[in-house]
Amino acid sequence: MIGAIIDGDHRVHAERHLDVPIGDYPATVAAIAAMVSTLEQDVGIEGLPVGVATPGRLNASKHLMCGSHVSWLNARPLPRDLAANLGRDVRTAHKAGCLARAEYLDGAAEGATRVFAAVLGTGVSGALLIDGQLLGGSNGFAGTWSHNSLPWPTPAESRTAPTCGCGQHGCIEAWLSGPGMSADHVRRGGHALTVPDIVTRAEAGERLAGITLRDWLARSARSFAAVINLMDPQVIVVGGGLSRIRWLYSEVPKIWGRHCVADELRTTLVPAAHGDASIARGAALLWPLPQL
Ligand SMILES: [Zn+2]
Structure with missing residues (x-):
């Protein structure tokens, strides 16, 4: 920390x-x-x-x-x-x-009326900020997106849904966190690698690492599409270690529309302006x- x-x-x-x-x-x-x-x-x-x-x-x-x-x-x-x-x-x-408030005040979501903030790191978490106010909720857990199931799972994902730290199977956190991505690479036959190593190897053209990264991006797209359908944010801002994966911002917006009902998506996906x-x-x- x-x-x-x-x-x-x-x-x-x-x-x-x-x-x-x-x-x-x-x-x-x-x-x-x-x-x-x-x-x-x-x-x-x-x-x-x-x-x-x-x-x-x-x-x-x-x-x-x-x-x-x-x-x-x-x-x-x-x-x-x-x-x-x-x-x-x-x-x-x-x-x-904390990410949502910092980025709303003078960061990548400055002044946006509807913000979803996602932390992608060792764990995954989310928060909703509307008109500058963080949404708490009746139980204080608004935005807890990470322990919903991965949306629109493929048959293979349903068969191999990893166990989550919360005790359920196939949660967004279990797929999108750093340990989740590393475990996915091992499940498909790769070595135990860190996320930066997987991304570096994918960018160098290594086939298996490329598939792991591609699938992680597709799962991210589906997970964010579910947020868009539910709260229709102006901005989705991403923090945490995996927010440094630049492909997130170029590739996910190309494919998340397949799962969104709106036909002219204006939601933007951006990294935290203040980084770590x-x-x-x-x-x-x-x-x-x-x-x-
Ligand atoms: Zn969970």
Whole structure:
């Protein structure tokens, strides 16, 4: 994860990367708190407001994390524990919501009245922003697109639907996440590769990698088409590691119309203008930003 100190002019003063301790909730809380302290030491200021973008949401009572692909956060009171560790209030929001807010304010979705923000990374998540307001919903889970089934699955996809971290089979997250794409490549007989390696090999003309990338793009197109049919956004903005796959923006809009009812599609598909820092910017924006 990325941590950053951002001021009222949206300038980044310090940035750090953190490898989250796998499977260990107390160590994860401690590591996030330690990163906050390190960032504050970097700029020589203590006690700054802390916003955290989470890979999951708080449940209806706003106490416990739910629906995170980082499974050891689920059913844990992450905001409360971070606040206790840091000795100050902590505001949290899910990653896709942070992406949507940051990109709406001064990014790739600036001023758009209907925005769908998608995070494609180790996990997949989504958020809806309408007239500048993030849609929460009766249960706080509006935009949770990633645990719907992959739309319009082929017979082969139905037969091989991978198990999702949520316990279901064939969820969008299980197909479109980075681990999902890597697993798909292995299922078709390829080596265990990272997403950048698959894309590099596909661009170099390697047949199997090309098929894996082509199928991932087709699945992305169907998944976004379902969003277009449901909410008809002006802009779909994509963040997370897989948003760096440039073919997403050139190829998906060529094919998503097959699954959309509208015959003159005006929805645009764009990468986050602020790149990897976009989600961190959205987390910082959970507070009024200080002048530093
Ligand atoms: Zn799922």
